[in-house]
Amino acid sequence: MARIALSAVVVQEFSQLRSTDGTTRADIVLEWNVLESMVRHQRDELKLIPFPGSSKTARALAGGGRLSPTTYLRGPRVFGFTGVYRPYCVDTGVLDTHGDPGEAARDLVEAWEQDRDLYGFLHYDLSTEGGQLRRWIAISVESSLRAGESRVEKHTARAKELAQIVSTVGEGPRVRALLRAQLFETSHVLRKEAVELIDQLPATTDGAPDRSVAEAIRPGASDELARVLDAVTRFERLAVTMDNCFRSTLSTFRLITPEAIATDELLRDGASSIRRCADEAIAAVAAIDQIGTELSERVAELVAPVREATGPVQFFDGLVNRHLAVQQAKGKSPWITDLEEGWVPRQLYREQPEPRDVDGWMHPYRLSTLYSFVEGTR
Missing domain, CATH: 1.20.58 (Methane Monooxygenase Hydroxylase; Chain G, domain 1)
Structure with missing residues (x-):
């Protein structure tokens, strides 16, 4: 959610623009830039904790290409590294129904500024380091939109900083506390109950698949x-x-x-x-x-x-x-x-995977995502 909040704040000025394919929006273009920067500058970290979209990005870069609608995504609704959280972000006020930043997004970005001493990002104050960083990200987004593929600088201190920021955006104490509060304040009754039940489960380092989370919370469910x-x-x-x-x-x-x-x-x-x-x-x-x-x-x-x-x-x-x-x-x-x-x-x-366990689940229900989200705010 913190990544979505940062993205929404940056790309709101480009909300009416589309890339050269006539479809791709600025939030997906920012994903192109972020993922390229992460694959180039956070390679060791990605080996330990795979980031959604990083494998697709690595393949594109290995072939000498850049991310674009043909090598990544056109729409951000359910895929990408932020897509699975979008319904929750609308529910909690991080995004409005048009994808623009809500009050909760501004609260998260303000907390992130304080955690990282990057004041000025939210209010786009160009006299501050945070404002200058936001301007650099915005310029990269606009140039990528107009080019129809990522145009983020490949090997610069700013690109490395962008990769590091995205990989650690939810780690600051103020952001983590705010995210946790938002988790438990959701107006979605069943989601709130699931969060409360998940919060009572033992922490694990390997996460848990949807089915395992469902089995664990079922005994205490309404x-x-x-x-x-x-x-x-x-x-x-x-x-x-x-x-x-x-x-x-x-x-x-x-x-x-x-x-x-x-x-x-x-x-x-x-x-x-x-x-x-x-x-x-x-x-x-x-x-x-x-x-x-x-x-x-x-x-x-x-x-x-x-x-x-x-x-x-x-x-x-x-x-x-x-x-x-x-x-x-x-x-x-x-x-x-x-x-x-x-x-x-x-x-x-003709080459198909081995049959699944008949009690396994083949569709995503985002319980594992919710579990990881709760774990990240402990």
């Missing part, structure tokens, strides 16, 4: 939060079952025929359990307060092509139909080709 966690668990079991069966078939067979499908153990198991998994997921989602009915209808629609499957052949046909509908909606080609003698996986999609 009825409403428990229903949400149970719905996620049931839905993920359904999603993993479908995903495992489809991907495994692509990697197992070069020609997918009814005869081959009928003897595949994973598909047989999936066909025998899919209706139970589907019904449990639909019921669990329907039990969520307020939005459960709407979400359960969407889950029912998702699973409709496979729910009534009576065997592995029908089950796989349903998975294919679902896949074709998804790819068509995306405007993309399917992963398999329909030939007279059967389905043939396209070469690009």
